Amino acid sequence: MFDLILQATYSGLLSGGSYALIALGLALVFGTMRVINLAHGEFVLLAAYIAYTVESQMDWNPLLALPISVVVVCITAAIVYLLVTRLDKNREMNSLILTFGLGVILTNLVLFIWKADIHSTSVGWFQEAVVLGPLYSMRSELLFFITSVVMVAILWVWLDKSWYGRAVRAVSSNRDAAKLMGINPHVTELISFLIAGILASFSGVALYCASVIQPALGNALTIKAFIITILAGIGSIPGVLIGAVLLGVSEALTITLLSSALQELTGMLLLLFVLLALPNGLFGRAGRRG
Amino acid sequence: MLKLESINVRFGGLAALQDVSLLVDSEDMVGLVGPNGAGKTTLFNVISGLVRPTGGRVLFNNIDVLRKPLYARARMGIGRTFQIPQPMHELTVRENLLVAQRFGTGSVNQSKIDEILDFVRLSDKSDRNAATELALTELKALEVAKALAIQPKLLLLDEVLSGLETAGKRQFMQMLSDLHWRFDVGILIIEHDIETISSVCKRVCVLNFGKLIADGTADAVFKDPEVIKSYTGESGA
Amino acid sequence: MKIRFLLPVLAVVYLAIPYLWGGNNYVMSLLVAAFIIAGVALAWALLANLGGMVSFGHSAFFGVGAYLSALLCINYRLPVLAGILMGGIGAAVASIAMLPALRLRGPYFALAVLAYANIFKILAMEFKGITEGAAGVTNIPALPTVMGFDFSSKLGTYLVIVTIVLLFTGSYHLIRVSHYGAALKAMHDSEDATRVVGVNSTLLKAMMLFVSAFMTGVVGAVNAHYINFIDPDYAFDLGWTLLPMVAVVFGGYRTLMGPLVGAVGIFMLDQLVFKALIGTGHQIMLGAVLAVMVLFSPDGLVPLIGDKWKRIRRAQA
Numbered sequence: 001m002f003d004l005i006l007q008a009t010y011s012g013l014l015s016g017g018s019y020a021l022i023a024l025g026l027a028l029v030f031g032t033m034r035v036i037n038l039a040h041g042e043f044v045l046l047a048a049y050i051a052y053t054v055e056s057q058m059d060w061n062p063l064l065a066l067p068i069s070v071v072v073v074c075i076t077a078a079i080v081y082l083l084v085t086r087l088d089k090n091r092e093m094n095s096l097i098l099t100f101g102l103g104v105i106l107t108n109l110v111l112f113i114w115k116a117d118i119h120s121t122s123v124g125w126f127q128e129a130v131v132l133g134p135l136y137s138m139r140s141e142l143l144f145f146i147t148s149v150v151m152v153a154i155l156w157v158w159l160d161k162s163w164y165g166r167a168v169r170a171v172s173s174n175r176d177a178a179k180l181m182g183i184n185p186h187v188t189e190l191i192s193f194l195i196a197g198i199l200a201s202f203s204g205v206a207l208y209c210a211s212v213i214q215p216a217l218g219n220a221l222t223i224k225a226f227i228i229t230i231l232a233g234i235g236s237i238p239g240v241l242i243g244a245v246l247l248g249v250s251e252a253l254t255i256t257l258l259s260s261a262l263q264e265l266t267g268m269l270l271l272l273f274v275l276l277a278l279p280n281g282l283f284g285r286a287g288r289r290g
Numbered sequence: 291m292l293k294l295e296s297i298n299v300r301f302g303g304l305a306a307l308q309d310v311s312l313l314v315d316s317e318d319m320v321g322l323v324g325p326n327g328a329g330k331t332t333l334f335n336v337i338s339g340l341v342r343p344t345g346g347r348v349l350f351n352n353i354d355v356l357r358k359p360l361y362a363r364a365r366m367g368i369g370r371t372f373q374i375p376q377p378m379h380e381l382t383v384r385e386n387l388l389v390a391q392r393f394g395t396g397s398v399n400q401s402k403i404d405e406i407l408d409f410v411r412l413s414d415k416s417d418r419n420a421a422t423e424l425a426l427t428e429l430k431a432l433e434v435a436k437a438l439a440i441q442p443k444l445l446l447l448d449e450v451l452s453g454l455e456t457a458g459k460r461q462f463m464q465m466l467s468d469l470h471w472r473f474d475v476g477i478l479i480i481e482h483d484i485e486t487i488s489s490v491c492k493r494v495c496v497l498n499f500g501k502l503i504a505d506g507t508a509d510a511v512f513k514d515p516e517v518i519k520s521y522t523g524e525s526g527a
Numbered sequence: 528m529k530i531r532f533l534l535p536v537l538a539v540v541y542l543a544i545p546y547l548w549g550g551n552n553y554v555m556s557l558l559v560a561a562f563i564i565a566g567v568a569l570a571w572a573l574l575a576n577l578g579g580m581v582s583f584g585h586s587a588f589f590g591v592g593a594y595l596s597a598l599l600c601i602n603y604r605l606p607v608l609a610g611i612l613m614g615g616i617g618a619a620v621a622s623i624a625m626l627p628a629l630r631l632r633g634p635y636f637a638l639a640v641l642a643y644a645n646i647f648k649i650l651a652m653e654f655k656g657i658t659e660g661a662a663g664v665t666n667i668p669a670l671p672t673v674m675g676f677d678f679s680s681k682l683g684t685y686l687v688i689v690t691i692v693l694l695f696t697g698s699y700h701l702i703r704v705s706h707y708g709a710a711l712k713a714m715h716d717s718e719d720a721t722r723v724v725g726v727n728s729t730l731l732k733a734m735m736l737f738v739s740a741f742m743t744g745v746v747g748a749v750n751a752h753y754i755n756f757i758d759p760d761y762a763f764d765l766g767w768t769l770l771p772m773v774a775v776v777f778g779g780y781r782t783l784m785g786p787l788v789g790a791v792g793i794f795m796l797d798q799l800v801f802k803a804l805i806g807t808g809h810q811i812m813l814g815a816v817l818a819v820m821v822l823f824s825p826d827g828l829v830p831l832i833g834d835k836w837k838r839i840r841r842a843q844a
Contacts, residue, residue, distance in 0.1 A: 036634045086822055092633045093581050097776060098821045100583070104769065104814030111808040219765070223645065226638045261653055268646045275627050275639060338723055364725035376720035378713030385709050392706040394725030421716070440724050 003134060008256035009249055010135045016248020017145035018210070020152055020241045021203045022221055023228035025196030027240050028155075030229060031172035032185075032192040034092060038099040039080055041221030042106035043073050043197060047204020048213045049110055052119045055208075062121055062208055069201040076106070077197030081190055103218060111215045120212040140210035147206055151199060156237050168192055220264075227271045246270070291316045291476055292337065292444055297346035299332055299500075306332045307343070307500045316443060316476040321491035321508070323481060325520060328497040330480045331373060334446045337478075338370045339363045350444070364394050369442030371433035373449045373480075377420035383407070383432060384416040387439040394440025403439065409472065410435045410465065427458040434465075438473055445469070447479040451486060459486070466490055484512060484521070496520065540689050545682060555681035557798060558791075559753065562688045565790035566695060566746035568771035568778075570739040572786040573699050575775065577711040578735035581633075583768055584625070584640030585743050587647040588618040590763035592744025593751035594651060594658060597667040600752070607668055611748040618744020619737045621647065629732050648763035663758025670752050684753050691749065695742050696783055702738070703783075707731060766810075770794070773813045776820045779827020789827065 026040045047069035054065035080102055087094045121127075126140035159165035170178040171188045179185060207213060228247055232239030247267055254266040292314040299307040307329045314320055322330050335341035337348060339360040348356050355363050378386045387403045407413045410431040418424060420432060430450050437445055450466070451459050467490055470477055481487045487494060488508040496504040496511060498520040504511045511517055548554040567585055574580050596614030599605040605613065628639040651658045658664065669679035670687060677683050702708050713721045714728050722728050747767070751757050771790065778789020793816065801809040820827065 036638065083818070083822060087825075089825065093637075094821050094825055096581060096634050096637055097772070098818055100772075101814040101817030101821065105811050105818065108808040108811035108814065112811070116807075223638070223642060227642065230635070230639075259653075261649070264645060265649050268642050268649075271639065271642055272627065275631065340719065340723075359727070360719075360722040361725050361727045364723055370723055372720065376717050378720055379716035380712045381709055386713075389706060389710045389713055389721070389726065390724035393710060393727075398706070436720075436724055 004256050005253065007135060008252040011137065012249030012252030013245055014137055014141045014145040015252065016245035017148045018203065018206060019224055019228055019248055020244035021148040021199055023225040023240050023244055024152060024155065025199040026225040027229045027232065028192045029196050032168055033189050035084055035095040036226065037080065037196070038096060038222055039103035039106055040196065040200065040225060041218035042103045043077060043200035044204040044207060044221050045110060045213065045215070045218040046076060046106060047073050047201040048208040049114050051205040051208040052114070052213065055121060055123070061123060062205060066201065066205050069205055070198055073201045074194050074197040077193045078190065081193040085186065103222070107215050107218050116215055118212050118214045121209050126209045138210065144206040144210045147202055151202055152237065152241055155195070164191055224267060227267045230271055231274050291351055293349040295347040295349070297336055297343050297348070299336060299341060299343045305500050307336070310502045312495060312502065314444065314476055314478055318493060319470050319477045319491050321479055321481060321487035321494040322497065323484060323487055323494060324497035329500040330497055331448055333497070334370060334448055334480065337446060338368055364440055367441065367443035368446070369437035369440050369444070370446035371437050371448050371450055373452065375429035375433045377429060377432055379421040381420055382417050383412055383420050386420045386432060386436055390436045390439035406435050406438050427454055430454065430462070442475050444476045444478065447477060449480050449482060451481060463490055488512060549682045552681045555685050557795065559681060559684050559688055561791045561794040562692050563746055563750050564770050564774055564794050565787045566688065566692045567743050567767060568774040568786035568790040569692065569695050569699060570742035571771045572775045572780040574735055574739040575780045577702065577708060578732045579715050580732065581637045582640050583637050584644035585771065586763050586765055586767040587621065587644035588740040588743035589747035589767040590647055590651060591621045592618045592747030593757050593762040594664070596748035597664050597751045597757060598657065600668045601664070601666070607671055607752055611745055611752065614748030615741040615745035618747070619741040622736050622740035625736065626733055629729055629736065644763065648759050651759040651763060661758060663756060665756050667751050667755045667757065669755060688749055691745060692787070696787065700783055711735065769813060773817050776817055777828055781826060785827050
């Protein structure tokens with residue numbers, strides 16, 4: 001029993017790390033623009049399907065799809081950004097409806113191009129086991145986790161040290177003050193969208209290598225990312241990481257101890273708990289939501 | 291009627307109000323003055339329920355109202371205006387008062403609304419859209435009218451005179467001094483201008499840096515050296 | 528709604544349409560499906576317009592109404608009409624679970640409700656003892672025959688759903704012109720100002736959520752008795768949120784007629800044009816309509832046309 005719980009915690013930690021990569025893009029855009037991009041899950045999906053195409057059509061390793069998917073997803077992200085900026089009134093709500101609509105478009109585009117079938121990588125290397133003492137995982141899972149941690153760290157340093165990163169932080173914390181300091185919020189917003197696109201590309205390719213993909217997945221990914229953003233509270237990168245791990249571990253424990261069908265329920269209940277008990281999330285600045 | 295017991299409010303590390311205690315009676319018309327940022331509006335927010343203090347008690351007719359939400363305090367008879375007028379959007383002037391009366395008192399009484407409209411001189415504007423078709427003086431009058439519509443026992447007026455030109459101001463001051471007895475309501479009024487306040491209120495309280503530094507008759511308070519100092523800016527402003 | 532407007536609508540809906548197409552099962556089934564969407568669209572618009580809340584979770588109410596009514600009628604032999612009413616009440620009760628989300632504003636609310644909708648779907652899948660799980664509920668009793676008229680026929684169901692939708696429209700109208708409606712309208716842009724005059728804004732929003740959930744539940748229940756079979760994937764399908772939302776954005780959520788006109792219009796477009804042209808993935812057009820409408824006319828087509836009409840009338844006068 002103890003072994004099972006330990007293994008579940010480990011698996012949960014790994015998948016949580018990968019959730020963080022997906023959630024971070026959503027959280028970043030929300031921070032700078034106060035826009036929840038409901039098409040974010042579809043960005044990840046798009047990258048995953050590009051990886052599938054590269055593997056199945058060109059017979060290359062799916063990891064080689066990264067450059068292409070970064071380009072495609074970033075162009076998509078830029079288009080979404082340009083459309084969102086066209087909204088003039090009631091942007092907070094209308095952007096939800098807009099990005100939801102764009103998400104539906106993307107999902108169905110994927111459906112057109114790649115059909116509804118389920119796909120996963122056939123490169124055997126990814127599925128081989130990595131055994132660490134009593135703990136077991138697939139190579140791809142570990143790879144996804146490490147990629148995620150590295151990307152999160154890079155992003156953190158970038159936000160902290162670079163001028164653009166500082167601008168992003170400034171716009172997130174106080175848009176008007178940032179404008180007065182001469183920061184162009186539009187450039188900053190575009191950058192945050194592009195970074196979200198890059199993060200989504202990495203997540204998508206990794207997702208394809210580690211798991212199975214299908215067109216309906218985009219929506220579920222967006223919801224997971226949203227739950228994590230809420231768990232974390234706005235404006236906290238470590239919060240996103242911890243929230244993601246918390247979600248991953250709770251899901252894995254639910255699968256091990258109860259039933260795999262209840263996996264999704266765990267996230268929802270976590271979300272409920274945080275909404276009720278911790279209105280500012282685990283690490284959020286006070287008063288951001290009300 | 292209103293009793294504040296050592297109210298403390300902190301925003302982050304900043305003490306917005308420190309140990310403020312105050313009594314206001316139903317017959318009172320009390321002026322609350324002080325330099326910008328002294329905590330006057332914060333005190334109003336504490337009383338009306340927009341800000342929860344970090345310490346202290348707010349008693350209204352001997353009931354502790356600190357845990358009561360905004361709307362419940364309004365129904366108990368705490369009415370307030372906002373410094374920057376906040377008309378209810380998308381509604382006409384009359385509808386603004388109707389909503390206030392219906393929800394603040396639980397029933398509708400059109401003749402009472404007519405009386406209030408007449409008093410604040412908005413009778414001929416009653417069908418205008420409150421948010422888009424009123425001048426500043428009229429918006430300020432609507433603020434007072436909305437607060438009156440809930441049949442308040444205590445009225446908190448936040449700088450209702452600021453931004454008005456002299457003629458409007460004189461008219462408004464006349465209205466304020468009538469308000470007290472016409473509607474049988476205790477009044478706490480924030481005002482920046484000392485002359486205005488001493489002509490309307492007998493009793494004046496002074497806030498400076500979140501502390502209540504004086505409370506007494508207008509004459510006495512404005513002779514207080516500490517008050518003069520806070521106004522001439524040696525320690526404040 | 529003005530009387531001079533109401534009478535022609537009633538005449539068209541109850542006389543002209545049944546007279547023209549009452550015997551044509553294809554047209555009637557299209558209209559039934561369109562009015563099912565219209566009912567949900569109206570409920571969605573009520574929440575958006577009066578409550579100021581955009582919901583991505585109306586499929587939850589639709590599914591709860593469908594399941595509750597179906598199961599009560601099968602297991603407890605409840606009359607179908609009572610079952611439908613219970614379906615609405617059940618959906619309203621289910622919305623109690625969403626009350627914590629009312630503390631959230633704007634996008635937070637919208638997405639929290641989306642998460643809730645998923646919970647309900649999972650519950651319907653997992654509580655196999657009650658809901659039959661993924662296998663679904665079959666043999667749901669049809670609408671009854673009253674005084675020799677078979678309401679389970681296409682025409683009968685059409686009359687039932689149209690009546691329900693019109694009743695809901697009337698209720699929506701009454702709420703809107705009441706003091707509650709005025710307070711709700713005022714809350715949109717000036718919540719603090721509304722609260723300091725004694726309006727319990729959270730309670731009012733909760734009431735709008737109940738009303739909207741009730742309406743959606745009733746429509747879901749009618750649909751269950753109409754098609755006689757439901758499973759979790761169908762009853763809780765995100766489409767029950769998507770299509771009404773597109774309809775409302777298409778028709779405009781500020782007006783009473785917007786959601787109805789939008790629902791009938793968008794449903795017919797989807798069924799007759801998009802599905803025929805594209806087939807699988809025809810929802811892409813719904814996404815496109817949603818995006819285009821929000822970008823170019825966020826208040827919908829009906830107000831747009833209304834403005835044009837007023838301008839023409841003014842020009843003539």
